[in-house]
């Protein structure tokens with residue numbers, strides 16, 4: 001009798017722990033970055049389209065809304081769009097949506113921007129976890145949390161490796177926005193700049209405005225001010241003159257996808273800066289986490305470049321309103337990124353160290 005009770009008792013325990021797979025109460029997530037917040041199913045993002053004029057937080061309810069937020073660059077930057085997308089999936093997990101619903105949402109989010117590889121990497125990892133786990137909802141939440149915290153830690157590592165290279169009073173040129181508005185942490189190139197500044201190196205930053213969407217003029221300038229880092233804003237076409245007059249000591253940029261041979265895609269205009277830096281013998285570094293390396297991509301020619309809408313080039317819009325300064329239907333070419341060949345890169349400041357192009361593959365986990 002006693003052993004029958006024991007068997008019954010064990011069956012209950014085992015039964016409930018197996019059921020734990022799908023039926024146990026979901027342990028919700030709480031995550032906080034400078035421009036993204038997640039609290040047990042409530043997801044908020046800082047609307048980067050409105051910065052620096054307005055600090056508007058958007059509450060996101062569905063993956064469809066997140067797709068719109070990512071495609072319109074209200075949230076942007078290679079690691080951050082990946083993190084925003086998987087937080088949108090985390091929301092579905094907290095609501096215990098069926099797995100086919102989560103998978104369909106993941107695929108829509110995955111195709112929202114094609115060039116930055118972090119988005120595809122993170123989504124693929126989540127889908128793998130979903131398919132291989134006995135408690136997929138909880139496992140996805142755990143994985144989202146791991147990716148978020150890992151990105152923060154990778155930023156710190158790149159920051160410290162990069163800051164070691166920076167000499168006192170250097171004048172550093174950068175483009176686009178590569179800071180806390182592009183990652184979960186302090187940023188990539190801008191993370192290095194922040195750390196060098198914190199170390200008292202008295203650096204000065206030249207921020208390219210970054211036409212057409214002005215991520216430098218609106219976002220990097222805002223972040224530099226928030227961090228009290230001295231800077232000068234320039235139009236993109238002023239970089240050559242600055243370099244020629246000896247006013248730039250180093251160029252630091254981020255990356256959206258690094259091919260196996262070291263060629264990399266980054267914000268349009270990066271390639272011109274690399275050519276200019278090479279011509280003027282100025283060190284040119286790419287700062288990126290290993291999650292931005294795509295070992296399956298052999299070289300830059302294989303990177304798909306996103307082309308965007310003509311109105312972005314015909315004018316500008318933001319918290320200041322909208323303006324069109326060209327003829328209304330002016331024909332436009334608007335690639336969002338360009339590819340810089342590895343031959344123009346002095347070194348890659350990755351979370352694994354300050355590496356050469358032929359060492360990149362060893363940096364991938």
Ligand code: MRU
Pocket residue numbers: 073076077078079116175176177178179182183187188215253254255256266267268336
């Ligand atoms: O179109 P965006 O604003 O998403 O482009 C961002 C960049 O090109 C950044 O330089 C890149 O994502 C690296 S920053 C971590």
